Amino acid sequence: MAGKLIANLIVMGSTILGRAMLQAYRKALDNANKTGVAHEAINNIRRASKSMTEQEARQILGVSENSTWEEIVQRYDNLFERNAKSGSFYLQSKIHRAKECLETVYQKDKQNEPPT
Structure with a gap:
């Protein structure tokens, strides 16, 4: 009985943690798009690949x-x-x-x- 309860707690806890991480990731993407950080990062990657003269x-x-x-x-x-x-x-x-x-x-x- 105790093993089943512990297993349920682990599953529920990992589900809650997974949802929280997904929500935080989505929020970080939204913030990056709003501030232009994502666009600037893409431009830096493009510049770095063509950096040798x-x-x-x-x-x-x-x-x-x-x-x-x-x-x-x-x-x-x-x-x-x-x-x-x-x-x-x-x-x-x-x-x-x-x-x-x-x-x-x-x-x-x-x-x-x-x-x-």
């Missing part, structure tokens, strides 16, 4: 504006492999992002060139 990418890879795409890929492979051996995942990710950034620049330049 072409100049920064060139500095990371150690290439100039006159470098060919083949030179950039060669430099990328060299730096990426070096950091794979030393175990620096952070540097590997920066090197990869730099290559991605320059890749979009070179693709745009290639599309803008007149056909020969």
